Structure formats: C-alpha cells, structure tokens
Amino acid sequence: MVKIAPSILSADFSKLAEEILDVERGGADYIHIDVMDGHFVPNITIGPLIVEAIRPVTKLPLDVHLMIENPDSYIEAFAKAGADYITVHVEACSHLHRTIQLISSFGIKAGVVLNPATPVSAIQHIVTDIDMVLLMSVNPGFGGQKFITSVLPKIAEVKQLAKKNGVSIEIEVDGGVNEETARLCVNHGANVLVAGSAIYNQPDRKKAIEAIRG
Numbered sequence: 001m002v003k004i005a006p007s008i009l010s011a012d013f014s015k016l017a018e019e020i021l022d023v024e025r026g027g028a029d030y031i032h033i034d035v036m037d038g039h040f041v042p043n044i045t046i047g048p049l050i051v052e053a054i055r056p057v058t059k060l061p062l063d064v065h066l067m068i069e070n071p072d073s074y075i076e077a078f079a080k081a082g083a084d085y086i087t088v089h090v091e092a093c094s095h096l097h098r099t100i101q102l103i104s105s106f107g108i109k110a111g112v113v114l115n116p117a118t119p120v121s122a123i124q125h126i127v128t129d130i131d132m133v134l135l136m137s138v139n140p141g142f143g144g145q146k147f148i149t150s151v152l153p154k155i156a157e158v159k160q161l162a163k164k165n166g167v168s169i170e171i172e173v174d175g176g177v178n179e180e181t182a183r184l185c186v187n188h189g190a191n192v193l194v195a196g197s198a199i200y201n202q203p204d205r206k207k208a209i210e211a212i213r214g
C-alpha cells in the first residue's frame with residue numbers, strides 16, 4: 001500500500017504538536033520535515049532544534065528533507081535530533097557517496113533527492129547504497145505549487161534502475177501531490193507520497209489522507 005507523508009510545511013506552526021498528532025490519527029505513515037536554508041532554496045524553515053522537539057510528539061518516522069547547501073555539516077545534528085530518514089539533494093552534494101555513507105553511519109535511512117530538471121542518471125552509481133529516492137515534482141522552496149507532470153517518467157526510470165541493480169528502494173514523490181496527481185505517481189511506481197497543502201489546507205486531515213491514498 002502507498003505510504004503518505006504529510007509535509008508539516010503547510011501546518012499551523014503555532015500548534016505544531018497538535019497538527020502532527022492530527023495527521024498521525026488520520027493514518028499518516030511518515031512525518032515529512034522540510035529543512036530550507038535560504039541559500040539552496042529561497043526560503044528558511046526548520047532546524048535540528050525543531051526536529052528534536054517534534055521527536056517525542058509522534059511515533060511515526062521522521063522523514064527529513066534537507067534543502068540546504070553543504071548538508072554534510074548538519075547531518076549529525078539532524079540524526080541526533082531524531083531523524084529516521086535524511087534525504088539530500090544531489091545538486092547540493094559535491095561528494096554524494098560520502099554524504100550517503102555519513103547518513104548511514106548514524107544507523108538511519110539515507111535518501112537522495114532529484115530536482116525536476118535533474119536526470120535519474122545522476123544516481124545510477126549510488127543506487128545500491130541508498131534506501132530512498134525522492135523525486136521533486138515542483139522546484140523546491142515552497143508548498144502549494146503545481147505538480148510538474150514531466151517528472152512522471154522519472155518515477156518509472158528509478159523503479160527500472162532499482163530492479164536492474166537488484167535493490168528495493170522507496171520511491172517518494174514530493175510537490176503538488178493531490179488526489180489526482182497521486183494516482184499518476186502511483187501508476188508510475190511511486191510508493192511514498194508527500195503532501196503538504198492537500199492535507200493541511202483541509203479541515204478533515206483523515207479524509208484528505210484517505211483521498212490521496214485512494
């Protein structure tokens with residue numbers, strides 16, 4: 001069954017714990033945390049202190065999406081704060097293999113993120129070293145943007161690449177996911193869907209999660 005990872009970027013930050021528990025009760029599988037540094041993307045959001053504060057609030061895995069330059073300098077802090085998954089952008093890593101090894105050294109899941117314009121070939125030499133590939137279906141930086149449909153064939157490409165290398169990796173899609181685009185992602189082979197505005201902008205989060213999963 002497809003997993004749903006609500007992005008707290010669209011939650012009400014003045015009552016973050018409540019907002020996280022609401023999606024947990026609503027059937028969410030992961031909590032997606034968007035970390036932005038104002039350099040790699042034109043927005044600034046969450047640091048390790050917030051991740052540490054969220055950790056005891058939920059039993060769900062924390063899926064930490066780093067949209068930052070020089071991720072190596074912050075991986076230890078996010079791992080120690082309680083991240084279960086750390087994903088890094090291939091576009092932000094000079095030594096991707098080393099960065100993946102660093103994440104894995106903390107005993108947590110390591111993932112690589114591709115921007116919409118980055119080809120799947122960028123991960124062909126590290127596909128056996130990672131647990132997850134996150135395909136951006138918007139340009140990173142903000143919630144509430146429109147899904148870029150030209151990303152869909154990349155989902156099938158990642159699935160093929162994993163199969164060819166005999167590995168099982170999670171394929172997550174992030175950006176503009178709603179009831180309609182979710183279906184397209186799953187049909188192309190995605191098994192984890194991130195959704196921010198499509199869940200948090202709805203009064204009934206359980207219903208929104210079920211609609212996306214459905």
Ligand SMILES: O=C(CO)[C@@H](O)[C@H](O)COP(=O)(O)O
Nearest residue numbers: 140141143144175176196197
């Ligand atoms: O990483 C990002 C944006 O850069 C995402 O995780 C967004 O937070 C998803 O928001 P929606 O597009 O679902 O509203």
Ligand SMILES: [Fe+2]
Nearest residue numbers: 034065174194
């Ligand atoms: Fe994200």
